[in-house]
Amino acid sequence: MDITFKNVDYIYQENSPFAHKAIENLSFHIPSGSFVAVIGHTGSGKSTLIQHLNGLIRPSNGEVHIGDFRLTNDDKPKNMKELRSRVGVVFQYPEHQLFEETVAKDIAFGPENFGVYKRDIEKRIKEIIPAVGLSEELLERSPFELSGGQMRRVAIAGVLAIKPEILVLDEPTAGLDPRGQKEIMEMFYDLHQKENLTTVLVTHSMEDAVKYADHVIILNKGTKYMEGKPEEVLTQQEALNKVQLDVPEMIEFLYAFEKRFGLPIPFKRQSVKQLADEIQHAMKEAGSHE
Amino acid sequence: MREKLIEFRNVSFRYGEEEPWVLKDVSFDIYKNEWVAIIGHNGSGKSTIAKLMNGLLFPQEGEIYINGQVVNQDTIWDIRKEVGMVFQNPDNQFVGTTVQDDVAFGMENRGIPRDEMIRRIDESLTAVGMQDYRLTEPHRLSGGQKQRVAIASVLAISPQVLILDEATAMLDPKGRLEIMSTVSNVQDRNELSLITITHDLREVVQAERVIVMNEGVIWDEAKPREIFAKKDRLREIGLDVPFIATLADELNKSGLRISNEPLNHEELLEDLWTLHSKM
Known part of the structure; x- marks a missing residue:
């Protein structure tokens, strides 16, 4: 499903002395099947943006289109429930939302509410459990007896169980250790490709954005600050520094290297190994010319 | 020779009789004015170590000494004056209705006289760069600002050691930088040991010494440079380089x-x- 924002404003507590504009004149288009990273500081409007994606809030002004669903201030789709069954949102620290007696019941809660047959839910659970890196032995355990990392996976499984077409991830790796972070991101990337999902990742990590996203939106104070391919946007050091964001560390190094040696090495999302070879080449060639 | 501030002697801990050991025979020292980073995968025992240091938990085996004084039920109130702690979630540790009330809270509990309290509020808020926010309500602060106030509240008690238990994990990059520069500033200017429990590699690199925990035991203990030389082995235990x-x-x-x-x-x-x- 495509996602389109057209001149969207969102004002909290509108028409009150506490009115606060969280999003201002925001427009963008995300084609179906993209992996988009939304980056910005606390207060930049990221969370407000994602709450529009499954109709938790509607724009104060402007229009939001999610596939055929249209959200405006005075009009919401009649079939809101269907929208929510097609847009899965993994909120920050999703393990705080676990509540059922067993892992299996917790995962089944979402699809049950959307009227999926019991038999089908069981089938889905069987598919999802290995995909999120859990074992079936845990299904009858209480989710509260599990480790933090396992709880996070159960909560994610609950969202995947509704078989969404759009997957929205709000800092899904916060608080995990480095291995856990990598495993979870690889899992989402894998699912994104296999299930042909449209993925919206809200993150502070420039490294994840550059690694997984094919499109980047940078928000600042509720407005769109930059947008484009990661290798175009995330290389603009000066512009990013202006809003107190950093370029990914590899790009930072490439600029410092160029400054010191006068040898430009373009960033093309190469691996560290490739980069090492390029540095070696560049230095050798420079050496042989002298 | 540097003076020892914290000593762990063959400490083992588990959360219940049926539960697995979280820490197994752990011994180490932390010196005065030293900055030590503790790293390890989730569940490796890092946070348990922090909670043992100020008597939020007690070990089943072994002893812990702070300034030569053993940590037990009778000494925890003295110990907690010396060991300040800031936790992960900025919203779970704000108790006051304004910034200055929050900083005053810990001191009130210790019966510090009013004049002294006012002086220390001023000092500690200045140390973390929050002096202009004295009367601000917590919900108007960013995560980074809240954590700075939490640090100020701890500093106002003038402890000998400040423990940051993943205190930057929930902050954005800007908030993290704020906290790390605040902390290194404070440590430069005061007699203070610093223990940072973290996954953030930039924080680890700043420390003088690193303790690496793996499955409840000390896996290694060395300078950051020596630790990160063991790249492949670090990755094997789930850590990053x-x-x-x-x-x-x-x-x-x-x-x-x-x-x-x-x-x-x-x-x-x-x-x-x-x-x-x-x-």
């Missing part, structure tokens, strides 16, 4: 001999420059 250390490794494999285990950009560029001038 700084980008620069990884790049230096790959450069070595590609035939450029990087000798000094660089930890930051400047160090690696310097090494490359030396090689370059010999080419």
Whole structure:
């Protein structure tokens, strides 16, 4: 499903002395099947943006289109429930939302509410459990007896169980250790490709954005600050520094290297190994010319 | 010889009789004015160590000494004056209705006289750069600002050690920088040991010494440079290695001999420059 924002404003507590504009004149288009990273500081409007994606809030002004669903201030789709069954949102620290007696019941809660047959839910659970890196032995355990990392996976499984077409991830790796972070991101990337999902990742990590996203939106104070391919946007050091964001560390190094040696090495999302070879080449060639 | 501040002697801990051991025979020392980072995968026992240091938990085996005084039920109130702690979630540790009330809370509990309290509120808020926010309500602060107030509240008690238990994990990059520069500032100016429990490699690199926990035991204990030299083995236990250390490794494999285990950009560029001038 495509996602389109057209001149969207969102004002909290509108028409009150506490009115606060969280999003201002925001427009963008995300084609179906993209992996988009939304980056910005606390207060930049990221969370407000994602709450529009499954109709938790509607724009104060402007229009939001999610596939055929249209959200405006005075009009919401009649079939809101269907929208929510097609847009899965993994909120920050999703393990705080676990509540059922067993892992299996917790995962089944979402699809049950959307009227999926019991038999089908069981089938889905069987598919999802290995995909999120859990074992079936845990299904009858209480989710509260599990480790933090396992709880996070159960909560994610609950969202995947509704078989969404759009997957929205709000800092899904916060608080995990480095291995856990990598495993979870690889899992989402894998699912994104296999299930042909449209993925919206809200993150502070420039490294994840550059690694997984094919499109980047940078928000600042509720407005769109930059947008484009990661290798175009995330290389603009000066512009990013202006809003107190950093370029990914590899790009930072490439600029410092160029400054010191006068040898430009373009960033093309190469691996560290490739980069090492390029540095070696560049230095050798420079050496042989002298 | 530096003076010992915290001593762990053969400490073992588990949360219940049926539960597995979280810490197994752990011994280490932390010195006065030292900055130590504790790293390890989730569940490796890092946070348990922090909670044992100020008597939020007690070990089943072994002893813990703070300033030579053993930590037990009778000493925890003295110990907690010396051991300040800031936790992960900025919203779970704000008790006051304004910034200055929050800083005053800990001091009120310790019966510090009013004049002294006012002086210390001023001092500690200035130390974390929050002096202009005295009367601000907590919900108007960013996560980074809340954590700075939490640090100020701890500093107002003038402890000998400040423990940051993943205190930057929930902050954005800007908030993290705020906290780390605040903390190193404070440590420079005061007699204070610092223990940072973290997954953030930039924080680890700043420490003098690193304790690596793995499955309840100390896996290694050394300077950051020595720790990050063990790249593949660190990855095996689920930890990460700084980008620069990884790049230096790959450069070595590609035939450029990087000798000094660089930890930051400047160090690696310097090494490359030396090689370059010999080419």
